[in-house]
Amino acid sequence: MPEYYTPALAYIAAALLVPFVPKGFLRGLYLLLVPVAGVLIFWGLTPGTYNAFNLMGMQIGLMRVDALSQIFGLAFSLAAMLAALYAWHLRDTVQQVATLLYAGSAIGAVFAADLITLFVFWEGTAIASVFLIWARRTEGSFAAGMRYLVIQIGSGVILIAGIVLYYREMGTISFTAMELGSPATWTILAAIGIKCAFPFLHNWMHDAYPSATVTGTVILSIFTTKLAVYALLRGFPGTELLIYIGVAMALFPIAFALLENDLRRVLTYSLNSQLGFMVVGAGIGTPLAINGAAAHAVASIFYQGLLFMAVGAILFRTGTARATALGGLYRTMPLTMIFCLVGAASISALPFTSGFVSKSLILSAAGYDKMFYVWLALLAASTGAILHTGLRLPYLAFFGSDGSLRPKEAPGGMLLAMALTAALCILIGVFPGALYALLPNDVKYEPYTFSHTIVQLQLVAFVALAFAWAVGRGLLPKAERSTILDFDWTYRRLLPSIIRGLRRLAGAVWDRASRNINSRLDNLVAAVFQLHGPQGPIARTWPTGAMVMMVALLLGMTLVLTYL
Amino acid sequence: MMALIEPHLPALQVVIPLVAAPFCMMLGRGGLAWIFASVVSLATFVISIALFAQTYDGTIISYHMGGWAPPIGIEYRVDILNAFVLLIVSGSAALVLPYARSSVAAEIPAERQALFYTAFLLCVAGLLGVTITGDAFNVFVFLEISSLATYALVASGAWANKRALTAAYNYLIMGTIGATFFVIGIGMLYSVTGTLNMADLAVRIADHGDSSTLRMGFVLILLGIGLKLAMFPLHLWLPNAYAYAPSAVTAFLAATATKVAVYVMLRFMFTVLGFDYEFQADTLRMVVLPLAIIAMFAASLVAIFQDDLKRMLAYSSVAQIGYILLGLSLLNETGITASIVHLFNHAVTKAALFMVAGCFIFSAGTSSISKLAGVGRDMPWTTAAFVAGGLSLIGLPLTVGFISKWYLVLATLELGWWPVALMIMASSLLAIIYVWRVVEVAYLQPAPAGVTRKEAPLSMLIPTWIFVGLSVWFGVNAMLTATAAGRAASALIGSSHILWKD
Amino acid sequence: MTGSSDKTTTNDKALPGAMLLGIDTARGGRIVTWLLVLICILLAAVEFVWPLHGYFEIEDQPVFYGWFGILVCIALAIFARIIGAILKRREDYYGSLSVSAEEHPAFDLAQEKADA
Structure with a gap:
């Protein structure tokens, strides 16, 4: 096999060719087939590191095949295919190319055996994905994309700094489990934390994802954060700190998800909360917990993707994803509604859906280790998920107060993509064995014990009852056209105003000082300009004689040296 | 057939373009001559790929012209270093010629185009000859062939701007002085050793040891070649020559002419001349090194203030040559690796950038930066190519510019000269300024009303983007170039008779 | 309702x-x-x-999951209201630098056949 082979290559090559494929049926088919090509590259390989070579004295490995990388690679590929189907109607070459590069980078990162390769693809996901936001082509999306890009690139820069430190410390760049403790590993964890949307590092997601195009948001929801989860599972399994971060992460977005009016932002908050479960799993670090985190990442790619698809379909047909404008859509978009409900059931971990079989693993892992408070907090977060995404979101969109919108049903490509994703959610739920067989650790686990099934049904049913009751009494926090301030307020409002204040303060001082310095600086620039400006002696076109003079001078000087 | 040709590849490398040149002249008006020249340059490119492949593992090919054994006969000697440079020269020619079709058609009258391509082929032949030959006098001969052709090529810019004539004249005077210095230097070496074959010279000079004649010869060769490669402050001919030559010529010369001169410098400084380590090292460190650092700053500063894009890039070239000279005057293996890898990296980057300038001249009719306001919208591909090339010039990671600076900084740190490392980084900041100026004008300023500019034709865009692509490809994956440069550097050090022996 | x-x-x-x-x-x-x-x-x-059997003693309480779910819902509703009271702002709080207040561009909507 050639040295540079990685699934990412298939995507990158395909991305370059996209503009030459005629738009329409052929283009759609082409985009569907790329993930297949990507899978073929790693499918059936026996575990091991392939395509390793030496670059400037460092061991680069483009293809590490093991259970962990394979399950993520597979889930990403499948999700990329479903997303391509969902975007069948799309005729925007920029987005199509960006999608392929983005998916390719994410998959390439998953198979990276060393940190440098990881870094390259890490930045690749950042750069490619921002075009899905900019493709909305509005002022707001441009600004949001810019903020997103700065933070994502920042994550990459922090990562490379960490890698450099790590290399100096350990003398290797291979990407394996690390011990948190040195500046190097802290830095790397911070970089992953940004992409994983740890609390206080999370705002880019809620800022940028709802700012993308209809299809862009669906695609964005798949890769970046799950890649970060993968990196945590690979790099920091069993790091205790992650348990606490994960718990905080699972809990705090709930309130925001309950308040938000933009349904796509509701979903980013619920995604953030689900990521918390995975981070807890990585933190517990037992074989069962790692399995749980990986399984939940895979399940969440699909059910969260399905929810984003359904809301995207609504946005596509009605022009808005604001809860205040929607409602009563079950009349005209019943299929979308059914698919959305399947996604909602999954995130609520209703038995016989994918959420049930994956979330159970993490909760059981906490249970086996007798981590009572962690377990309780995750149970509360599950309850929150049932409430804000399992019930509130479909209620606001499809039932609730009739927004008098009577749009058409979603287009065929979207429906088919949603149907397949919904089927996948149910299939995983009904036949968990297939998913469990792919998990990295060999642990026997049976989700469908009688007790477990019943208590989960109890939880969902009672929460649903509480919800129905609260809706009837109008006790739920109302959705309003509003902005809910999150931590990004600090850098979007507070920081600029502090800077403005400081500037005003400094302005007075500066004015006085600068008059003095300015005149000196002016003199300096004038001197530089006099020497280097177009008419300066260094830039001037010299007469030939003067040039020769210079030669003679240099010759003389060098010759003097000869006789020293 | 292949077996018949293969042993003669070194000779064919030079002979093909040299013999083709007069035929090219007879092909009448533009089109045919262009096709012919393109085919010839492609053939030379294929040959140099073959030579590079043969020498990549360290093999040295020695070819005896006419079957006369050296040191009496002329020897063509190909090792990885000059195979690498051959690749740069012939590759640039093969890519510039497709580009030249439209560009030349716009800048040179049809009846003179055949002559233009003839001169171009001669120039290619000369540069390849300089690189491949193992005979010191032969270097001079080919240097003159390439230089004379270059003067003509630069002067052919006169149909667009009459100043090309004075630029060519200045270049002629300076180039001739340089060549004269060089040939006098060779003469001195000959008077001491009685041989002109470089390998033989190296042995005899080492045996002979230090003498004032050799010292004189050393200084004259250093300065002669210094003139040819535009070592600051001997660069004065370069900005005008690059600015007023036809676009295709500028792109080709920027990629090759100075690079070949650097190669000659490397060959003479490290292989041929090995009589006294102290003296040679001191000269390089006390003369070349400070001048290289001054060039990095002074030329970059000038570039910042230039209004003409081509002149700006020309001054940037002078600064970049500073990096190359700095690398070789560090006198360690990493430094020389940096120089050699930068030969390639800068060739690719600058060719791309000068091609962009050519596209601007072709479509917008000007290379004045202030008149390019808003061009990013009208010519998105061309301007994007400039951004990509500019990033490489700055030395951003994932571009070739980064690879060069990485090795260069590494080399200075090996010696513990961190102030020099800081200066390298500081001068990169200057590059950000002059690249940004263009980006700002092109993207952020509105286009003047009533000005319409079409995107450059594909025949110009594709070669430009190939160079851009190379500058990214070899920036991401520097294996091939870095390995070749590393091996060339160690070969150079291995062949030296005095340096590195302490 | x-x-x-x-x-x-x-x-x-x-x-x-x-x-x-x-x-x-x-x-x-x-x-x-x-x-x-x-x-x-x-x-x-x-x-x-x-x-039923669980991991912790608390699960042995009668209908633990039922009342726990309801309690959490009440707590969340109250908490969300508090958060809302503190953090809710006008939709155009961030002005033109945010997509909150702008309409989704028409070219991205309901276009099944047209080029973007």
Whole structure:
């Protein structure tokens, strides 16, 4: 096999060719087939590191095949295919190319055996994905994309700094489990934390994802954060700190998800909360917990993707994803509604859906280790998920107060993509064995014990009852056209105003000082300009004689040296 | 057939373009001559790929012209270093010629185009000859062939701007002085050793040891070649020559002419001349090194203030040559690796950038930066190519510019000269300024009303983007170039008779 | 149900989702709520017939998951209201630098065949 082979290559090559494929049926088919090509590259390989070579004295490995990388690679590929189907109607070459590069980078990162390769693809996901936001082509999306890009690139820069430190410390760049403790590993964890949307590092997601195009948001929801989860599972399994971060992460977005009016932002908050479960799993670090985190990442790619698809379909047909404008859509978009409900059931971990079989693993892992408070907090977060995404979101969109919108049903490509994703959610739920067989650790686990099934049904049913009751009494926090301030307020409002204040303060001082310095600086620039400006002696076109003079001078000087 | 040709590849490398040149002249008006020249340059490119492949593992090919054994006969000697440079020269020619079709058609009258391509082929032949030959006098001969052709090529810019004539004249005077210095230097070496074959010279000079004649010869060769490669402050001919030559010529010369001169410098400084380590090292460190650092700053500063894009890039070239000279005057293996890898990296980057300038001249009719306001919208591909090339010039990671600076900084740190490392980084900041100026004008300023500019034709865009692509490809994956440069550097050090022996 | 329209026009009868018509009326809401009450009672009853097993003692409390779910819901509703009172701002709080207040561009919507 050639040295540079990685699934990412298939995507990158395909991305370059996209503009030459005629738009329409052929283009759609082409985009569907790329993930297949990507899978073929790693499918059936026996575990091991392939395509390793030496670059400037460092061991680069483009293809590490093991259970962990394979399950993520597979889930990403499948999700990329479903997303391509969902975007069948799309005729925007920029987005199509960006999608392929983005998916390719994410998959390439998953198979990276060393940190440098990881870094390259890490930045690749950042750069490619921002075009899905900019493709909305509005002022707001441009600004949001810019903020997103700065933070994502920042994550990459922090990562490379960490890698450099790590290399100096350990003398290797291979990407394996690390011990948190040195500046190097802290830095790397911070970089992953940004992409994983740890609390206080999370705002880019809620800022940028709802700012993308209809299809862009669906695609964005798949890769970046799950890649970060993968990196945590690979790099920091069993790091205790992650348990606490994960718990905080699972809990705090709930309130925001309950308040938000933009349904796509509701979903980013619920995604953030689900990521918390995975981070807890990585933190517990037992074989069962790692399995749980990986399984939940895979399940969440699909059910969260399905929810984003359904809301995207609504946005596509009605022009808005604001809860205040929607409602009563079950009349005209019943299929979308059914698919959305399947996604909602999954995130609520209703038995016989994918959420049930994956979330159970993490909760059981906490249970086996007798981590009572962690377990309780995750149970509360599950309850929150049932409430804000399992019930509130479909209620606001499809039932609730009739927004008098009577749009058409979603287009065929979207429906088919949603149907397949919904089927996948149910299939995983009904036949968990297939998913469990792919998990990295060999642990026997049976989700469908009688007790477990019943208590989960109890939880969902009672929460649903509480919800129905609260809706009837109008006790739920109302959705309003509003902005809910999150931590990004600090850098979007507070920081600029502090800077403005400081500037005003400094302005007075500066004015006085600068008059003095300015005149000196002016003199300096004038001197530089006099020497280097177009008419300066260094830039001037010299007469030939003067040039020769210079030669003679240099010759003389060098010759003097000869006789020293 | 292949077996018949293969042993003669070194000779064919030079002979093909040299013999083709007069035929090219007879092909009448533009089109045919262009096709012919393109085919010839492609053939030379294929040959140099073959030579590079043969020498990549360290093999040295020695070819005896006419079957006369050296040191009496002329020897063509190909090792990885000059195979690498051959690749740069012939590759640039093969890519510039497709580009030249439209560009030349716009800048040179049809009846003179055949002559233009003839001169171009001669120039290619000369540069390849300089690189491949193992005979010191032969270097001079080919240097003159390439230089004379270059003067003509630069002067052919006169149909667009009459100043090309004075630029060519200045270049002629300076180039001739340089060549004269060089040939006098060779003469001195000959008077001491009685041989002109470089390998033989190296042995005899080492045996002979230090003498004032050799010292004189050393200084004259250093300065002669210094003139040819535009070592600051001997660069004065370069900005005008690059600015007023036809676009295709500028792109080709920027990629090759100075690079070949650097190669000659490397060959003479490290292989041929090995009589006294102290003296040679001191000269390089006390003369070349400070001048290289001054060039990095002074030329970059000038570039910042230039209004003409081509002149700006020309001054940037002078600064970049500073990096190359700095690398070789560090006198360690990493430094020389940096120089050699930068030969390639800068060739690719600058060719791309000068091609962009050519596209601007072709479509917008000007290379004045202030008149390019808003061009990013009208010519998105061309301007994007400039951004990509500019990033490489700055030395951003994932571009070739980064690879060069990485090795260069590494080399200075090996010696513990961190102030020099800081200066390298500081001068990169200057590059950000002059690249940004263009980006700002092109993207952020509105286009003047009533000005319409079409995107450059594909025949110009594709070669430009190939160079851009190379500058990214070899920036991401520097294996091939870095390995070749590393091996060339160690070969150079291995062949030296005095340096590195302490 | 607050603000929902109780009218079902003949027009709506022809819509693809007509099967569910009325579910968003006050009456529909009541039916759903009572259905849920029934389900909850059944599920709670199960527990008393076949005892369940959990990881922690607290799970042995009668219908733990039921009342825990309801308690968390109440707590979250209150908490969300507090957060809302503190952090809710106008939609155009961040001005033109945010997509919150702008409409989704038309070229990205309902275009099944046209080029973007």
